Amino acid sequence: MRFEPLGQKMFTRRNWLLRCSILINVAVILYIGSQLMIGGGNNFSNGGGFLLQEQQVGSASSAAQLQQQQQQQQQPSAKNQNQVVEIFESEEKQLVNANAADPPAAAAQVADGAAGAPQLANDSGAGAAAMGDPAQVIGNIGAGGVAVGGNAEVNNSQSDGGYIVTGDEKELEERVRSLINCFDHDYHQQTLQRGDFWVLQNYVRAEHGDIKCHESITYTTHADYTFLDNLVPLLERWNAPVSIAMHAPGTDFQPTLDSIRYLRECLPGSHLVRAYTTFHIYFGTKHIPKSVPKPHEVFKTGYNCTLPPPYFNVSSGHLYKAQKKLLYPVNVGRNIARDAALTHFILASDIELYPNPGLVKKFLEMIARNEQYLRRKAPRVFPLAIFEVEENSPVPHDKTELQEFLRTGKAIPFHKRVCASCHGVPKSKEWMSANETDELSVFHIGKRTGYYVHWEPIYIGTHADPHYDERLSWEGKSDKMPQGYALCVMDYEFHILDNAFLVHKPGIKVLKKDNRRAMLSGKTNQLIRKIIYPELKIMYGMRKGCAI
Numbered sequence: 094m095r096f097e098p099l100g101q102k103m104f105t106r107r108n109w110l111l112r113c114s115i116l117i118n119v120a121v122i123l124y125i126g127s128q129l130m131i132g133g134g135n136n137f138s139n140g141g142g143f144l145l146q147e148q149q150v151g152s153a154s155s156a157a158q159l160q161q162q163q164q165q166q167q168q169p170s171a172k173n174q175n176q177v178v179e180i181f182e183s184e185e186k187q188l189v190n191a192n193a194a195d196p197p198a199a200a201a202q203v204a205d206g207a208a209g210a211p212q213l214a215n216d217s218g219a220g221a222a223a224m225g226d227p228a229q230v231i232g233n234i235g236a237g238g239v240a241v242g243g244n245a246e247v248n249n250s251q252s253d254g255g256y257i258v259t260g261d262e263k264e265l266e267e268r269v270r271s272l273i274n275c276f277d278h279d280y281h282q283q284t285l286q287r288g289d290f291w292v293l294q295n296y297v298r299a300e301h302g303d304i305k306c307h308e309s310i311t312y313t314t315h316a317d318y319t320f321l322d323n324l325v326p327l328l329e330r331w332n333a334p335v336s337i338a339m340h341a342p343g344t345d346f347q348p349t350l351d352s353i354r355y356l357r358e359c360l361p362g363s364h365l366v367r368a369y370t371t372f373h374i375y376f377g378t379k380h381i382p383k384s385v386p387k388p389h390e391v392f393k394t395g396y397n398c399t400l401p402p403p404y405f406n407v408s409s410g411h412l413y414k415a416q417k418k419l420l421y422p423v424n425v426g427r428n429i430a431r432d433a434a435l436t437h438f439i440l441a442s443d444i445e446l447y448p449n450p451g452l453v454k455k456f457l458e459m460i461a462r463n464e465q466y467l468r469r470k471a472p473r474v475f476p477l478a479i480f481e482v483e484e485n486s487p488v489p490h491d492k493t494e495l496q497e498f499l500r501t502g503k504a505i506p507f508h509k510r511v512c513a514s515c516h517g518v519p520k521s522k523e524w525m526s527a528n529e530t531d532e533l534s535v536f537h538i539g540k541r542t543g544y545y546v547h548w549e550p551i552y553i554g555t556h557a558d559p560h561y562d563e564r565l566s567w568e569g570k571s572d573k574m575p576q577g578y579a580l581c582v583m584d585y586e587f588h589i590l591d592n593a594f595l596v597h598k599p600g601i602k603v604l605k606k607d608n609r610r611a612m613l614s615g616k617t618n619q620l621i622r623k624i625i626y627p628e629l630k631i632m633y634g635m636r637k638g639c640a641i
């Protein structure tokens with residue numbers, strides 16, 4: 094045994110630190126290398142020839158991440174919320190540093206984030222996107238820079254053991270049933286409590302009767318009655334079950350019932366409403382209506398169809414919600430509608446978003462074909478591309494028509510003028526230029542990381558997906574962020590569909606100044622950072638590249 098002199102001891106320690114840092118550097122380089130390999134079309138991880146779109150780590154941001162990791166290691170048990178906030182803030186600072194190439198834009202981005210717009214992590218060129226067209230970035234974002242156009246990424250005709258769809262509905266149904274292994278839900282009318290809300294579940298039921306879980310897809314959504322003008326245009330395209338949760342507190346209850354009566358009785362499309370739409374009604378326990386008829390009494394009195402629709406030309410200031418300054422509990426509605434859906438697959442959407450016709454059948458046919466990408470182990474959802482068209486414009490019916498609209502500028506990607514990054518879809522440029530095909534397939538498998546770390550996709554999913562956080566309101570924004578984070582941590586894959594899309598009710602949204610919403614979204618961000626995010630980290634865990 095040999096005693097080292099003090100100086101030598103210090104020298105060894107420094108030496109040891111040096112080795113450590115070299116090791117860490119090597120690890121980082123290896124990690125970057127592996128990321129590039131995945132992006133470079135090396136399909137060892139999937140066998141299907143997909144580009145798994147992962148977070149692209151530039152050296153600047155990886156250094157920042159490293160530093161951040163070290164900070165987190167120094168505060169290993171961030172149980173104290175202040176510490177969590179500190180970490181969050183240091184992340185923001187690094188965001189600015191990493192964006193050094195363009196500090197004003199980055200700073201604006203952070204400021205924006207505080208005011209409610211999601212923050213962009215600059216893992217993959219978000220700085221440029223913040224200033225303009227997301228498509229410019231998406232074109233070269235595929236880690237490794239491989240931007241493959243068209244369907245080359247997913248070869249549809251290559252379905253080993255593939256099922257040939259004969260058009261025989263029964264066979265298709267059987268095939269889907271055996272593949273998804275779902276269970277049927279009950280269809281009872283029930284009065285329930287959900288947190289601070291009363292819920293009239295299945296209050297007005299669709300006449301399709303009991304539907305088996307494998308038979309269709311349910312479009313689940315939420316609204317107050319002023320949005321019900323969207324229902325028939327939606328049903329004309331969807332032609333399948335719709336489960337809708339109506340927020341109807343206080344004096345909004347009666348016009349809500351009248352609107353449902355009107356929709357079921359007075360329109361050329363009323364047969365669609367009766368056949369497919371199930372209405373649930375909910376309101377806060379402090380805002381119950383004066384009287385609530387039993388479900389079987391709702392249609393005892395018909396609606397006088399010569400009167401205008403009850404939802405016609407109602408200003409939002411007229412709503413009970415506005416008079417009482419209530420917030421719109423968007424996620425309570427989303428969850429009610431979703432939980433009551435009878436089918437395995439659900440499209441949780443906003444009622445103003447209309448899908449392209451024929452989607453349900455084509456989607457189930459895709460499930461029945463069970464191609465390789467559907468046999469991947471990771472959980473998945475199927476996002477739809479979203480567009481908006483000018484006021485008074487018709488809504489495109491298929492992708493070919495949509496492309497024509499895009500070419501002539503009559504359609505644009507959704508929220509391009511409000512919050513491009515919230516709805517920027519991986520490979521959207523390639524998606525838009527790829528021609529329509531007969532079948533529905535998966536165009537690209539993406540992840541909610543990198544530029545898309547704050548992506549709020551609308552997708553076909555199932556009851557197994559995490560719920561929406563009911564503490565968040567529509568006014569406070571960021572209402573889908575906690576769910577998005579959970580999906581990311583659970584390593585969900587986003588199987589973007591090739592010929593499926595949503596179009597917003599005609600009229601292009603522009604950014605409007607709304608001081609109340611700005612204030613509320615600031616509060617929401619606080620809530621998310623201080624309370625919800627630490628909770629999610631405990632409940633779902635953490636994963637590199639995931640953020641809220």
Ligand SMILES: *[C@@H]1O[C@H](CO)[C@@H](O)[C@H](O)[C@H]1NC(C)=O
Pocket residue numbers: 150151152153154191192194195215216217218219220221222
């Ligand atoms: C961050 O954004 C800037 C500005 O667009 C870009 O030049 C830089 O490469 C980005 N950094 C990383 C690590 O992606």
Ligand SMILES: *[C@@H]1O[C@H](CO)[C@@H](O)[C@H](O)[C@H]1NC(C)=O
Pocket residue numbers: 244245248249250251
């Ligand atoms: C797809 O696969 C089929 C059958 O293996 C092949 O004939 C065809 O050329 C492939 N198409 C593309 C675009 O790779």
Ligand SMILES: *[C@@H]1O[C@H](CO)[C@@H](O)[C@H](O)[C@H]1NC(C)=O
Pocket residue numbers: 397398399400
């Ligand atoms: C329906 O409303 C119209 C217009 O207000 C009115 O003229 C008519 O008498 C009403 N019909 C019934 C049966 O109440």
Ligand SMILES: *[C@@H]1O[C@H](CO)[C@@H](O)[C@H](O)[C@H]1NC(C)=O
Pocket residue numbers: 406408
């Ligand atoms: C809608 O309501 C406003 C005021 O509430 C009224 O001035 C306007 O004429 C109405 N529009 C139609 C088409 O009835």
Ligand SMILES: *[C@@H]1O[C@H](CO)[C@@H](O)[C@H](O)[C@H]1NC(C)=O
Pocket residue numbers: 243528
């Ligand atoms: C897409 O369709 C257009 C019009 O039908 C056609 O001219 C073009 O060649 C097609 N592109 C590809 C890649 O098939």
